Amino acid sequence: MIASISTVGVRPNAATMFSSQRRMQSVPAALQKTGAQSKVARAPVPRGASPLTYASGEYTSPDQPARFAEHKRTNNIRVMDIDQVYDPSSLKGKRVMVTGANRGIGLNLCVELNSIGARVIAVCRQSSKELDALNVEQIVEGIDQMITSTMQKLVDEVKEPVDVLVNNAGYFYEPLETIESLNFEEQMKQIDICAVGPLRVTGAVYNAGLLKSGSKVAMITSQGGSITWRDVQNPTGHDYGHHMSKAAANMAGKLVSQELKDKGIVVSMLHPGFNKTDMTAKYADIWEVEGAVDPCTGAKRVVHEIGRMSLEDTGKFINCEDGLLIPW
Helix, strand or coil: CCECCCCCCCCCCCCCCCCCCCCCCCCCHHHHCCCCCCCCCCCCCCCCCCCCCCCCCCECCCCHHHHHHHHHHHCCHHHHCHHHCCCCHHHCCCEEEEECCCCHHHHHHHHHHHHCCCEEEEECCCCCHHHHCCCCCEEECCCCCCCCCHHHHHHHHHCCCEEEEEECECCCCCCCCCCCCCCHHHHHHHHHHHHHHHHHHHHHHHHCCCEEEEEEEEEECCHHHCCCCHHHHCCCCCCHHHHHHHHHHHHHHHHHHHHHHCCCCEEEEEECCCECCHHHHHHHHHCCCCCCECHHHHHHHHHHHHHHCCHHHCCCEEECCCCCECCC
């Protein structure tokens, strides 16, 4: 299965102020179209982060070029050098299942998790030589999250409970989709893989008794699923299937988080950031201005956020670039 990727921003203005209170429930003033600076008191800045002079407390900025430029200007260590704040220690020795593990972000997650001592269960349709070379604890092939019947094969082979499930597998339709070039078959495929697929996997793993109290489910989605941000990142529309599928994935993750909270299981929606992969190669001309990173760095950002997941924050939509919230 193809690894999930992020969409990239367009250009207009919008901004947010950095605050450690990223997970408050209230809608920030900056999202109310007032244009005025928020009067919310600044909370202490998290370890390794530089304060930003943006307008809203806990939300990250939708304008990706401006966001990255501000991170560079303020030398935001969390964004510019994740190694200085990176803490994967809580995942050492944990059983971590990663879907879409044979390439892209999924493969790099397996590399990173393996290197820190996690017990990796790599799930994919077909392994790759790069995945085979990692010598992870287990590779489960033949799993297609569009095909419900393969879920039984997955749980039969995994057998023992997992501490973390990373729903990373996804699909991206590369041609630009406009009102004049709608591809309904591709739209349904993206929704099936990116939204229904993680639900199939999570449901199968939970119902087989493989997710216990204290476990975590990381839904790798995308900032492209934020409806609020379309006015900034896609002011002229386009790419219907991609954005609909990611919005649906976020909704599925939110609902799962509500249902599993009382079971002691944490669920977070994680935007992995803009990563330099084969699937984003058509955007190579804007990689640098929008802060795209090598997938090994992107994997560390995701692993760092997985380590921070808690029941207090379950059901949140988080940008792994800076650790702030993304609005729905």
